[in-house]
Amino acid sequence: MISPMPTPAKREPVVRVHDVHKYFRRGSERLDVLKGLTLEVPDREFLGLMGPSGSGKTTLLNLIAGLDTPSEGEIWVADQMISGMSESQLARWRTRNVGFVFQFYHLLPVMTAYENVELPLLLLPLSARQRREQVKTALELVGLSDRLHHRPGQLSGGQQQRVGIARAIVTDPAILVADEPTGDLDARSAEEILDLLGELRESLEKTILLVTHDPRAARRTDRVLHLDKGVLVESGVADRAE
Amino acid sequence: MKLGILIFRNLRRNLLRSILTSLGTVVLVFVVTLVWSILAFLQAATEEKTRNLKAIVTERWSIPSRLPFSYAATLAEGAARSPQDVRPLDSMNWQFYGGTVDPEKISRESLIYAIASDPRKIPTMLDGLESLPPDQEEQLRKDVEKLAATRQGVIVGRNHLTALNKRIGDRFKLFGISTYMGIDLEFEIVGAFPPGRYDGLAAFNSDYYLNELDAYARRNNGRKHPLAEHSLNLVWLKLADTDAFNRVAEQIESSPSFNSPAVKCETAASGIASFLDAFRDLIWGMRWLLAPACVATLSLIIANAISISIRERRLELAVLKVLGFRPWQILTLVLGESVLLGSLSGLASAVATYAAVNWWMQGLKFPIAFFDAFFIPSDAMVWGFCVGAAASLAGSFLPAWSACRVKVADVFSKVA
Ligand SMILES: Nc1ncnc2c1ncn2[C@@H]1O[C@H](COP(=O)(O)OP(=O)(O)OP(=O)(O)O)[C@@H](O)[C@H]1O
Ligand SMILES: [Mg+2]
Numbered sequence: 204m205i206s207p208m209p210t211p212a213k214r215e216p217v218v219r220v221h222d223v224h225k226y227f228r229r230g231s232e233r234l235d236v237l238k239g240l241t242l243e244v245p246d247r248e249f250l251g252l253m254g255p256s257g258s259g260k261t262t263l264l265n266l267i268a269g270l271d272t273p274s275e276g277e278i279w280v281a282d283q284m285i286s287g288m289s290e291s292q293l294a295r296w297r298t299r300n301v302g303f304v305f306q307f308y309h310l311l312p313v314m315t316a317y318e319n320v321e322l323p324l325l326l327l328p329l330s331a332r333q334r335r336e337q338v339k340t341a342l343e344l345v346g347l348s349d350r351l352h353h354r355p356g357q358l359s360g361g362q363q364q365r366v367g368i369a370r371a372i373v374t375d376p377a378i379l380v381a382d383e384p385t386g387d388l389d390a391r392s393a394e395e396i397l398d399l400l401g402e403l404r405e406s407l408e409k410t411i412l413l414v415t416h417d418p419r420a421a422r423r424t425d426r427v428l429h430l431d432k433g434v435l436v437e438s439g440v441a442d443r444a445e
Numbered sequence: 446m447k448l449g450i451l452i453f454r455n456l457r458r459n460l461l462r463s464i465l466t467s468l469g470t471v472v473l474v475f476v477v478t479l480v481w482s483i484l485a486f487l488q489a490a491t492e493e494k495t496r497n498l499k500a501i502v503t504e505r506w507s508i509p510s511r512l513p514f515s516y517a518a519t520l521a522e523g524a525a526r527s528p529q530d531v532r533p534l535d536s537m538n539w540q541f542y543g544g545t546v547d548p549e550k551i552s553r554e555s556l557i558y559a560i561a562s563d564p565r566k567i568p569t570m571l572d573g574l575e576s577l578p579p580d581q582e583e584q585l586r587k588d589v590e591k592l593a594a595t596r597q598g599v600i601v602g603r604n605h606l607t608a609l610n611k612r613i614g615d616r617f618k619l620f621g622i623s624t625y626m627g628i629d630l631e632f633e634i635v636g637a638f639p640p641g642r643y644d645g646l647a648a649f650n651s652d653y654y655l656n657e658l659d660a661y662a663r664r665n666n667g668r669k670h671p672l673a674e675h676s677l678n679l680v681w682l683k684l685a686d687t688d689a690f691n692r693v694a695e696q697i698e699s700s701p702s703f704n705s706p707a708v709k710c711e712t713a714a715s716g717i718a719s720f721l722d723a724f725r726d727l728i729w730g731m732r733w734l735l736a737p738a739c740v741a742t743l744s745l746i747i748a749n750a751i752s753i754s755i756r757e758r759r760l761e762l763a764v765l766k767v768l769g770f771r772p773w774q775i776l777t778l779v780l781g782e783s784v785l786l787g788s789l790s791g792l793a794s795a796v797a798t799y800a801a802v803n804w805w806m807q808g809l810k811f812p813i814a815f816f817d818a819f820f821i822p823s824d825a826m827v828w829g830f831c832v833g834a835a836a837s838l839a840g841s842f843l844p845a846w847s848a849c850r851v852k853v854a855d856v857f858s859k860v861a
Binding site for chain 2: 262265270271291294295296297298299303305309311312313314318322323325326370
């Protein structure tokens with residue numbers, strides 16, 4: 204259920220990345236994308252990740268979100284070492300623990316907003332009533348209570364991204380990862396989405412990892428990490444938006 | 446579960462493609478249904494003829510066949526000598542007789558050909574009389590009893606009643622013609638064959654005939670009638686199966702009792718078998734080439750459609766994976782879609798073919814040899830469903846497998 208988590212006295216890191224390497228093989232060639240990254244993300248932090256194209260931002264995000272496993276090193280999320288999990292363990296883990304927001308929304312076009320948000324819940328042992336309540340709450344939080352039965356094609360980009368965010372939070376995961384969630388939106392919609400993420404972080408106490416190229420978006424975060432050629436070059440605290 | 450809704454929605458998404466795939470399935474299942482119906486029909490026909498088959502014993506070297514009546518008893522036993530020998534299940538003697546009601550003016554109407562036999566063999570040995578409607582069967586049983594009890598009785602065909610302008614209970618006299626010259630028989634009509642196949646047949650007691658042949662000699666100073674020693678034309682034997690037939694034929698043809706004249710033993714099914722032999726390659730081709738080719742084509746069509754739709758939906762399937770859907774769930778989703786479409790189209794096609802052929806066309810007219818019309822067996826609905834399901838499963842398995850193996854990280858990375 205979506206409910207505020209008890210606030211710990213001290214902010215424990217919810218994500219810990221320790222000396223992580225990731226390389227891809229293309230034929231005989233080895234492409235080193237991440238080269239010994241170490242970082243910690245405290246609970247309820249709104250973290251921005253920036254860096255030039257091809258620097259490995261998406262790769263890092265995928266590792267933290269359990270879509271891929273590191274070649275070397277360890278990744279811990281909320282006291283679970285996900286870097287050692289099998290593919291099916293990761294799938295199970297993702298459903299409950301990570302919410303994804305994509306640049307291109309990736310909603311299923313044949314399903315309504317309501318059904319799209321309901322999808323991840325189908326994997327959990329919930330009754331129809333419990334599902335209905337959670338879907339409604341999530342869509343309310345993103346301000347789309349009046350668009351339950353619209354198909355993605357009948358919604359604006361900003362609205363589709365809200366549905367995407369509702370789908371990400373509906374299972375009440377500890378962390379939200381967003382890969383350029385505003386990259387495909389006009390300035391106003393982008394502002395609204397960023398406002399929404401900020402609100403959710405406050406009200407639901409989520410930890411949010413945001414990859415962006417947009418300095419204005421980065422300014423909304425608590426802290427920005429810069430990635431270049433697979434290493435963290437500097438980290439600084441950005442201006443707090445609120 | 447909710448996945449079912451997703452499957453339905455996906456089918457509806459590209460309606461044209463779904464309809465075309467479905468039509469392809471319908472047409473091919475139609476062809477497979479027809480082919481298999483014909484094969485099943487031929488198989489049933491040959492099997493029926495090899496079970497409870499009828500053997501015919503005739504004179505070996507001469508047509509028409511004329512055997513001494515003394516052969517009858519031994520032939521009825523299948524010439525069995527030792528206890529291990531096979532005996533026929535039943536037998537029937539055929540003694541032909543031809544005569545006219547009006548020796549002055551012989552015409553088609555006045556001529557009657559009849560067989561002399563044991564009356565009680567009529568219902569069991571004559572084709573088609575063992576499976577009459579209950580009322581006709583009961584009537585025939587009564588007529589046969591009456592014939593057995595009436596020495597000079599005769600059961601005639603419907604044509605005779607008309608031609609002779611007689612009714613059951615009436616009497617008439619036949620004057621023997623050609624080889625039967627000199628044997629004149631007086632009959633009382635005790636019954637009539639059920640309408641149909643035996644409208645032209647008349648059957649009377651063998652005892653009466655044999656007696657009249659003897660009486661001829663008495664009337665002619667001991668000179669026997671030329672047919673006296675050759676009044677048996679053929680003997681029918683009923684046998685359990687081809688194996689029994691082969692054994693009995695061997696027993697009869699090797700028996701020293703039938704030296705002069707020699708006899709031969711044949712079966713009606715051997716005629717069918719040799720006829721089917723000519724078609725064997727065709728049937729083989731239909732069964733092992735045409736039908737599998739249809740199923741293979743069907744699989745390819747479905748594989749094509751499914752792999753296109755999977756390619757289009759790679760991202761969607763990857764998103765499902767990101768949300769935590771397991772590979773088998775993705776597999777179910779993709780396979781479910783095509784198997785649902787394939788099996789339902791197959792079923793629909795078979796049901797439509799069944800209805801069209803069996804009800805609307807009243808059978809598929811296909812007059813080769815003794816077969817008149819083919820019908821679609823009701824099993825076809827099961828085949829149709831299974832062929833559709835199997836072909837779609839075969840066609841969609843590889844695309845579905847590759848879909849569920851999709852690595853999400855690759856899909857979302859720039860390189861993919
Ligand atoms: N699955 C993969 N196989 C091979 N190479 C990959 C794979 N995923 C990423 N790469 C490579 O790793 C490098 C980093 O890619 P990544 O997507 O992480 O960059 P990014 O920082 O997200 O870039 P952008 O800002 O353009 O999204 C690129 O050179 C890319 O080609
Ligand atoms: Mg990226």
